[in-house]
Amino acid sequence: MANIKSAKKRILVNQTKAARNKAIKSKVKTAVKKVDVAVIENNKEAASAALKNAIVEISKAKSKGVYHKNTCSRKISRLSKAVAAIN
Known part of the structure; x- marks a missing residue:
């Protein structure tokens, strides 16, 4: 465990960011x-509806920096x- 205050904060911040990225x-x-x-x-109908939702989720992940833009594309x-x- 870290002894320096800033290092302790970095650990907490990194845990928070990791949890957010994992959820996304x-x-x-x-x-x-x-x-x-x-x-x-x-x-076809269910696939199209699911595709629209997937595109939204993938785009959100891209905008938040979770995935690289080429990965999302x-x-x-x-x-x-x-x-x-x-068919």
């Missing part, structure tokens, strides 16, 4: 899973391509 990543993963499930079931692109491929 969890929301993104859940949204992506919902799209994947809808795609597997060939449910890649995730959105792959999900969009999967939804578009449903």
Whole structure:
């Protein structure tokens, strides 16, 4: 454990930020899973609705600095391509 006051504060701040990032990543993963499930079931309407929600969650993660912008673009692109491929 740290002895210096500023080091103790950094530990607390880092824990807070890590918890926030973890929650945001969890929301993104859940949204992506919902799209994947809808795609597997060939449910175009549910997939489209889930895709809109996933794009919002991914964009929020990007704006908060949890994911790099290229990572978010890649995730959105792959999900969009999967939804578009449903017959």
